[in-house]
Amino acid sequence: xxxxxxxxxxxxxxxxxxxxxxxxxxxxxxxxxxxxxxxxxxxxxxxxxxxxxxxxxxxxxxxxxxxxxxxxxxxxxxxxxxxxxxxxxxxxxxxxxxxxxxxxxxxxxxxxxxxxxxxxxxxxxxxxxxxxxxxxxxxxxxxxxxxxxxxxxxxxxxxxxxxxxxxxxxxxxxxxxxxxxxxxxxxxxxxxxxxxxxxxxxxxxxxxxxxxxxxxxxxxxxxxxxxxxxxxxxxxxxxxxxxxxxxxxxxxxxxxxxxxxxxxxxxxxxxxxxxxxxxxxxxxxxxxxxxxxxxxxxxxxxxxxxxxxxxxxxxxxxxxxxxxxxxxxxxxxxxxxxxxxxxxxxxxxxxxxxxxxxxxxxxxxxxxxxxxxxxxxxxxxxxx
Amino acid sequence: xxxxxxxxxxxxxxxxxxxxxxxxxxxxxxxxxxxxxxxxxxxxxxxxxxxxxxxxxxxxxxxxxxxxxxxxxxxxxxxxxxxxxxxxxxxxxxxxxxxxxxxxxxxxxxxxxxxxxxxxxxxxxxxxxxxxxxxxxxxxxxxxxxxxxxxxxxxxxxxxxxxxxxxxxxxxxxxxxxxxxxxxxxxxxxxxxxxxxxxxxxxxxxxxxxxxxxxxxxxxxxxxxxxxxxxxxxxxxxxxxxxxxxxxxxxxxxxxxxxxxxxxxxxxxxxxxxxxxxxxxxxxxxxxxxxxxxxxxxxxxxxxxxxxxxxxxxxxxxxxxxxxxxxxxxxxxxxxxxxxxxxxxxxxxxxxxxxxxxxxxxxxxxxxxxxxxxxxxxxxxxxx
Numbered sequence: 070x071x072x073x074x075x076x077x078x079x080x081x082x083x084x085x086x087x088x089x090x091x092x093x094x095x096x097x098x099x100x101x102x103x104x105x106x107x108x109x110x111x112x113x114x115x116x117x118x119x120x121x122x123x124x125x126x127x128x129x130x131x132x133x134x135x136x137x138x139x140x141x142x143x144x145x146x147x148x149x150x151x152x153x154x155x156x157x158x159x160x161x162x163x164x165x166x167x168x169x170x171x172x173x174x175x176x177x178x179x180x181x182x183x184x185x186x187x188x189x190x191x192x193x194x195x196x197x198x199x200x201x202x203x204x205x206x207x208x209x210x211x212x213x214x215x216x217x218x219x220x221x222x223x224x225x226x227x228x229x230x231x232x233x234x235x236x237x238x239x240x241x242x243x244x245x246x247x248x249x250x251x252x253x254x255x256x257x258x259x260x261x262x263x264x265x266x267x268x269x270x271x272x273x274x275x276x277x278x279x280x281x282x283x284x285x286x287x288x289x290x291x292x293x294x295x296x297x298x299x300x301x302x303x304x305x306x307x308x309x310x311x312x313x314x315x316x317x318x319x320x321x322x323x324x325x326x327x328x329x330x331x332x333x334x335x336x337x338x339x340x341x342x343x344x345x346x347x348x349x350x351x352x353x354x355x356x357x358x359x360x361x362x363x364x365x366x367x368x369x370x371x372x373x374x375x376x377x378x379x380x381x382x383x384x385x386x387x388x389x390x391x392x393x394x395x396x397x398x399x400x401x402x403x404x405x406x407x408x409x410x411x412x413x414x415x416x417x418x419x420x421x422x423x424x425x426x427x428x429x430x431x432x433x434x435x436x437x438x439x440x441x442x443x444x445x446x447x448x449x450x451x452x453x
Numbered sequence: 454x455x456x457x458x459x460x461x462x463x464x465x466x467x468x469x470x471x472x473x474x475x476x477x478x479x480x481x482x483x484x485x486x487x488x489x490x491x492x493x494x495x496x497x498x499x500x501x502x503x504x505x506x507x508x509x510x511x512x513x514x515x516x517x518x519x520x521x522x523x524x525x526x527x528x529x530x531x532x533x534x535x536x537x538x539x540x541x542x543x544x545x546x547x548x549x550x551x552x553x554x555x556x557x558x559x560x561x562x563x564x565x566x567x568x569x570x571x572x573x574x575x576x577x578x579x580x581x582x583x584x585x586x587x588x589x590x591x592x593x594x595x596x597x598x599x600x601x602x603x604x605x606x607x608x609x610x611x612x613x614x615x616x617x618x619x620x621x622x623x624x625x626x627x628x629x630x631x632x633x634x635x636x637x638x639x640x641x642x643x644x645x646x647x648x649x650x651x652x653x654x655x656x657x658x659x660x661x662x663x664x665x666x667x668x669x670x671x672x673x674x675x676x677x678x679x680x681x682x683x684x685x686x687x688x689x690x691x692x693x694x695x696x697x698x699x700x701x702x703x704x705x706x707x708x709x710x711x712x713x714x715x716x717x718x719x720x721x722x723x724x725x726x727x728x729x730x731x732x733x734x735x736x737x738x739x740x741x742x743x744x745x746x747x748x749x750x751x752x753x754x755x756x757x758x759x760x761x762x763x764x765x766x767x768x769x770x771x772x773x774x775x776x777x778x779x780x781x782x783x784x785x786x787x788x789x790x791x792x793x794x795x796x797x798x799x800x801x802x803x804x805x806x807x808x809x810x811x812x813x814x815x816x817x818x819x820x821x822x823x824x825x826x827x828x829x830x831x832x833x834x835x836x837x
Contacts, residue, residue: 076494082487082689090481097474101659103466107763108772110460141525141660144678144688172678172687179677269689275485276525276660276691293563294528294556303556304528305466305653307660310691379491388492 072435076388080219080247080365080423085313086272092316093274096309103305105297114308121315125279128318129264130257133284138301139311140278143246143267144172149280149291149302150242150263151176154211155185157287161209162186164239166198168405170219173244177213190214192408195355196223200233209287210239217248220393220405220419221354222365224252231260240286246270246278250321250426251329251364262286268310272426273317277310321426328426333363338430339422340366342437347444353411353419364425369411369418373447379420381443387436390421456819460772464603464631464749464807469697470656476700477658480693487689489681498692505699509663512702513648514641517668522685523695524662527630527651528556533664533675533686534626534647535560538595539569541671545593548623550574550582552789554603557628561597574598576792579739580607584617593671594623601632601746604777604789604803605738608636608746615644624670630654630662634705634810635713635748646670652694656810657701661694705810712810717747722814723806724750726821731828737795737803748809753795753802757831763804765827771820774805 076083085093096117102110104118126134140146151163151173163177167189181187188206191199196218212234217224227243234241242263245254250271258264263286268277282288282301294303321328337357343350353367370378379391393403406416422436460467469477480501486494488502510518524530535547535557547561551573565571572590575583580602596618601608611627618625626647629638634655642648642665652661666672666685678687705712721741727734737751754762763775777787790800806820 074493076484076486078486078490078492078494081490081495082485082498082692084483084485085481093481097469097477099468100460101466101468101653102460102462102772106462106465106772107760107775108462108767109458110462110772111465114466141529141691142688144676145525147678148676170678175677175687267689269485274691274693275689276694292528292532293559294531294554303559304526305651305659307525307658307694308466309658310660310694376491383492388486388490388494391491 072386074386074388075433075436077422077424077433077436078388078390079425079428080270080421081390082269082275083272083425085269085274086317086320086426088320089273089313089317093309093313096312104308117308117312118306121311124315124319128322129254129281131281135299136282136284138280138282138298139306139314140280140302141276141307142278143265143270146265146267146278146280147172147244147246148176150265151211151213152179153288153291154240154242154263155180155183156289158209158211160184161211162188162206162239163211163213164188164190164203164233164237165213166190166192166408168192168196168218168220168408169213169215170244170246172246173213173215194409196221196405196409198225198230200229203233205233205237205239210237212237212239212241214241214243215247216243216245217252217362217365218354218405219247220403220421221367221409222362223354224248224360224362227255227260234260248362250325251332251362263288268314268317271317271321273314274310276307277314279314329363331429332424332426333357334430335424335428335433336363336366339433339436343368343440346437346441351415353406353409364423364428366422367419368422369415369420370444371418372414373418373444375418375420378418378443378447381447382439385439385443387439387443390423392419456770458770458772459817459820461806461808461817461820462772462774463809463812464654464805465774466653466659467656467809469658470701470704470810472704473657473697473701477693477697480696488692501692501696502690505695508699508703512706513638513665515665519683520666520668522664522666522682523690523698524664524686525660525691526662527649527654530649530651530662530664531556531628531630532560534649535595535597536563537672537675538624538626538647539564539567540673542593542595544568545595546570546572546590546623547595547597548572548574548587548617548621549597550576550792552576552580552602552604552792553597553599554628554630556630557597557599578793580605580789580793582609582614584613587617589617589621589623594621596621596623596625598625598627599631600627600629601636601749602738602789603631604787604805605751605793606746606749607738608632608744611639611644618644632746634709635716635746647672652698652701655701655705657698658694660691661698663698713747715813716808716810717741718814719808719812719817720747720750723817723820727752727824730821730825735799737790737793748807748812750806751803752806753799753804754828755802756798757802757828759802759804762802762827762831765831766824769823769827771823771827774807776803
């Protein structure tokens with residue numbers, strides 16, 4: 070295949086932003102002291118940590134920076150949020166859809182085993198949570214909602230989620246591990262009690278993540294030992310990653326509008342081009358716009374199994390994710406496809422095309438032709 | 454103070470080894486793809502992951518590399534080991550000393566709350582575990598033993614630990630978060646069922662750690678969600694850190710003998726020099742030799758509170774840790790000081806001087822004079 074390779078699996082993993090890389094390099098080339106000591110080097114590291122935490126607070130729009138916990142990534146943040154609430158609440162009801170990321174699903178099932186009730190939130194054909202169809206329970210409650218869906222790209226209406234949580238007198242956990250940066254967060258995180266972010270999904274380092282725990286919220290630290298992170302997460306601070314994540318979020322605070330606009334243009338160009346070249350292509354989840362993550366397309370190509378199509382696309386120079394953004398052993402088809410009523414053959418055909426803060430429309434121009442070629446190659450390989 | 458600063462708080466945090474840094478840079482400058490995809494970039498990342506895991510297997514001397522789990526650090530490894538055993542065993546006895554690192558102590562107390570029995574292993578005046586004084590229980594059991602103590606530097610006799618675990622029909626967890634690299638591990642990890650390592654304590658990256666889980670051992674993964682790490686730890690792999698840790702361990706496999714020898718020489722020079730200049734100085738734990746971590750000195754200076762002395766030492770150009778290597782809120786004095794029978798005034802006076810793989814005897818030459826000066830300054834400041 071002539072032309073440059075095009076990497077469209079950014080949500081799974083991509084390069085760190087140059088700003089984040091520079092911040093990491095600076096820490097990596099230094100003395101490496103831990104922030105918790107009585108010497109000059111420790112104080113210097115403490116200052117790096119403090120600055121990163123303040124940058125995160127600015128990005129989130131919250132004042133209580135000490136309630137921000139640096140974690141090892143999205144999965145840890147999600148589990149710490151849900152299990153930490155469960156440990157503090159002891160009993161209660163968890164409100165959650167059936168199409169959450171496996172990290173969320175595994176955590177709420179763990180609570181269910183411990184005696185918590187699960188109440189499922191139905192979704193419509195484009196992945197919107199149907200709050201009016203859920204009955205609020207009584208007693209302690211946790212509402213789990215994602216910011217943007219990892220497979221169908223749907224941006225959830227957080228005002229509705231907050232309204233529901235209020236009516237149920239429940240707390241609200243926002244899983245922003247997909248969507249943070251790409252989708253604006255409510256001002257001051259109003260109505261949100263717990264928040265999880267994955268660093269690498271917005272150009273921060275792998276092995277970095279965030280947990281925000283609203284002050285006064287019932288929650289117990291899930292990692293115990295040393296007194297790091299204001300007693301909210303034990304373990305020597307991963308300062309290079311923390312500094313990198315702080316720098317990435319500062320970049321988003323300044324340039325997020327551009328990142329969203331550029332990726333959104335690439336997203337529309339990709340979608341229009343693919344639809345023109347491959348009329349049988351189907352978009353899953355909402356059309357591009359405020360209801361869709363601008364860095365995400367989830368599409369199926371009738372009759373073509375996702376992993377096979379991804380392999381052929383790889384040969385013609387386009388890297389995509391074939392299948393769900395995250396699968397578990399028991400998962401035959403992505404839960405979001407079932408929840409949104411997709412046909413089984415569509416469900417097995419889902420491929421994800423995801424963009425980075427640096428993706429632009431011109432960079433993806435060759436993709437529709439290559440998708441068309443891959444689809445034809447695979448169809449002809451499968452023909453009788 | 455004339456002369457270069459000397460950083461002797463390496464166990465808390467220090468620079469990564471050049472070998473580890475180079476491996477991290479290589480990954481950081483690449484495409485950043487996650488290893489779990491169907492495209493070329495994912496396969497390249499999978500190969501990086503596979504190579505790092507094999508380097509770890511070589512370092513540990515084990516064949517089943519797939520039982521090696523990359524974690525976010527020592528605390529996660531320790532907690533995953535102990536809680537994961539507890540979840541699988543459901544009930545049983547945990548054998549543990551009263552001077553373990555807070556990460557271990559918090560984990561075993563969590564099991565105790567869930568109904569497990571704790572049986573404490575007494576220690577002698579130099580921190581050696583007194584196995585003959587522990588009565589083996591019946592039913593499932595977990596023996597927790599550290600490789601080298603974080604505050605008193607004692608290297609434990611693992612043959613005795615393995616013998617005890619066998620007699621108790623219990624499994625053995627080795628907390629090597631302090632000591633790995635510095636103290637040789639038993640060949641093929643014989644007799645060890647669970648092992649935890651902290652990457653940064655042997656010159657690997659912060660945010661990196663290892664858990665080894667012997668095949669067939671009752672243990673349940675503590676981080677759930679995606680299927681990474683052979684279903685043993687969910688979450689996008691932190692490939693830069695993993696590659697860095699692999700490279701650091703390869704370095705230790707090749708050059709560990711030199712690292713240990715050089716640090717050991719620096720350790721003896723430091724100790725002798727300090728004893729000569731400050732005759733009231735007291736070493737806690739065993740004398741340098743096979744029973745002591747060659748990168749570690751824990752000393753007290755009669756009547757001088759540790760944190761105050763560390764602050765004055767900082768002013769005269771030496772960074773040390775004042776107080777325990779890890780403290781918790783409830784901890785007034787380091788548990789190892791109490792367990793080894795140190796007087797309360799000694800316990801509050803413990804300072805730690807810890808070395809890196811690159812520390813040599815010549816680099817620490819100015820330290821005894823500076824310690825002497827700091828001790829005099831503090832004594833005179835405190836005199837009536």
